[in-house]
Amino acid sequence: MxxxxxxxxxxxxxxxxxxxxxxxxxxxxxxxxxxxxxxxxxxxxxxxxxxxxxxxxxxxxxxxxxxxxxxxxxxxxxxxxxSIFENIASNIDTVFLICALNQDFNLALIKRYLELTHEAQADAVVILTKADTCNDAAEKRAQVEKLDPLLIVETVNALDADSLRCLSPLLKKGKTIALLGAVGSGKSALINTLMQTTAEGKAQRNIGDSGALKIMPSGAILLDTAGMRELQLAEFDSSAIANFADIIALEKECRFSDCHHQGEPGCAIKGAVKANRLDEQRVADFMLLRNEDSDDDQVTRSKPQEKFYRSAQSDIRARKHSSAE
Incomplete structure (x- = not known):
C-alpha cells in the first residue's frame, strides 16, 4: 500500500x-x-x-x-x-449525479439527488449516460437543465474515454468526487473508464486498505463508501412511492388510520377500485411496495432511505396542495 x-x-x-x-x-x-x-x-x-x-x-x-x-x-x-453528508461522508467537492438515457430516465430522482447534494453544500453535476443509445438525448438534457439554469449537465457514453473528456475540468488534482445514481445508470462503467491508466502511465492509488478513497489518474479523489452506495439503494423507495402519489393521498380518506386496504369498512382505496377510479393492478403493486417498505419493527430503513422517503412524501403533499389551489 x-x-x-x-x-x-x-x-x-x-x-x-x-x-x-x-x-x-x-x-x-x-x-x-x-x-x-x-x-x-x-x-x-x-x-x-x-x-x-x-x-x-x-x-x-x-x-x-x-x-x-x-x-x-x-x-x-x-x-x-x-460539505457533509451527515454520518456518511465529508468534504466532497463535486457529486456526479448519474442517470441513464433509457427507460430508466427519472427526472424526479435527479431532482431529489440535487436537493440532497445542495443540502450537503457540495457542487452537483448531472451526467446522463448511454447517450449513444438514445434518440432524444437533447430533449432529456433540456428537461434536466430546466431544474437549475446554473446546473452543469453532460451527456456521455461511459464506455468511451473520448466521450468523457468533457469531465476533465471537474477532475482536477486534489478535488474530491463522489457518484450517486440508481442501479444500471452506468456508475461502474463511468468509474472504470475514468480510472483507466493514462498515456503518462499514471494509475489509481488507493488511500488505505478499504479503497473508500482513491486517487484517480487525473489526481482527483474518488470517495466511494458503503453509505454513499446506500443512498443509491433508496432509489426504489423514492421513485416508486412518487409514482403512487394519488393512492397515498387517497388512503388518507380511509375510515381507519391503520387501514390495510384489504376489505375493511370505509376503505377509500377499495371504494375507488369498485368505482373504476383506480386500476386494481396499480393498487396491488402499491400494496406490494407498502409491504416491502413496511414501518414495522421487523423492517428498519437506513437513515439515507428515511431521508428519501420523507422527501417523496413531501413531494406528494406539495403536489396535493398545488392541485387544491
Whole structure:
C-alpha cells in the first residue's frame, strides 16, 4: 500500500488552511479519515497511516473529514467540513449525479439527488449516460437543465474515454468526487473508464486498505463508501412511492388510520377500485411496495432511505396542495 501522500494529494484546500492555528502549523499534524470501522478510524497524513480509536468525547466523524492530532497521533480537534453528508461522508467537492438515457430516465430522482447534494453544500453535476443509445438525448438534457439554469449537465457514453473528456475540468488534482445514481445508470462503467491508466502511465492509488478513497489518474479523489452506495439503494423507495402519489393521498380518506386496504369498512382505496377510479393492478403493486417498505419493527430503513422517503412524501403533499389551489 502506497503510504506517501502530500496534503494536496489528499484533497487539502485553502478552506481548511484558514482553520489552522499557529500551534497547528508549528507542532501539530493534519490527517484525513480514509476509512471508518465500528470503533476506530483509519487516517492518512504526510507521515503515513495510523488508527484512531473512537471515544465518547470525540465528535461524530466520517470518511473525508480532516482532523488535527499531536505528534503522538492523539486527537485534538475536527476541522469544519466544506460539505457533509451527515454520518456518511465529508468534504466532497463535486457529486456526479448519474442517470441513464433509457427507460430508466427519472427526472424526479435527479431532482431529489440535487436537493440532497445542495443540502450537503457540495457542487452537483448531472451526467446522463448511454447517450449513444438514445434518440432524444437533447430533449432529456433540456428537461434536466430546466431544474437549475446554473446546473452543469453532460451527456456521455461511459464506455468511451473520448466521450468523457468533457469531465476533465471537474477532475482536477486534489478535488474530491463522489457518484450517486440508481442501479444500471452506468456508475461502474463511468468509474472504470475514468480510472483507466493514462498515456503518462499514471494509475489509481488507493488511500488505505478499504479503497473508500482513491486517487484517480487525473489526481482527483474518488470517495466511494458503503453509505454513499446506500443512498443509491433508496432509489426504489423514492421513485416508486412518487409514482403512487394519488393512492397515498387517497388512503388518507380511509375510515381507519391503520387501514390495510384489504376489505375493511370505509376503505377509500377499495371504494375507488369498485368505482373504476383506480386500476386494481396499480393498487396491488402499491400494496406490494407498502409491504416491502413496511414501518414495522421487523423492517428498519437506513437513515439515507428515511431521508428519501420523507422527501417523496413531501413531494406528494406539495403536489396535493398545488392541485387544491
Amino acid at each position: 502506497d503510504s506517501t501522500f502530500t496534503l494536496l494529494d489528499l484533497g487539502w484546500q485553502a478552506y481548511f488552511q484558514q482553520q489552522l492555528s499557529l500551534d497547528d502549523l508549528e507542532s501539530n499534524r493534519i490527517a484525513r479519515i480514509c476509512s471508518q470501522k465500528d470503533s476506530s478510524y483509519e487516517l492518512v497524513s504526510e507521515f503515513g497511516f495510523f488508527t484512531l480509536e473512537n471515544h465518547s468525547d470525540m465528535p461524530s466523524m466520517a470518511v473525508g473529514d480532516w482532523v488535527i492530532t499531536d505528534t503522538e497521533q492523539n486527537f485534538l480537534r475536527l476541522l469544519e467540513p466544506s
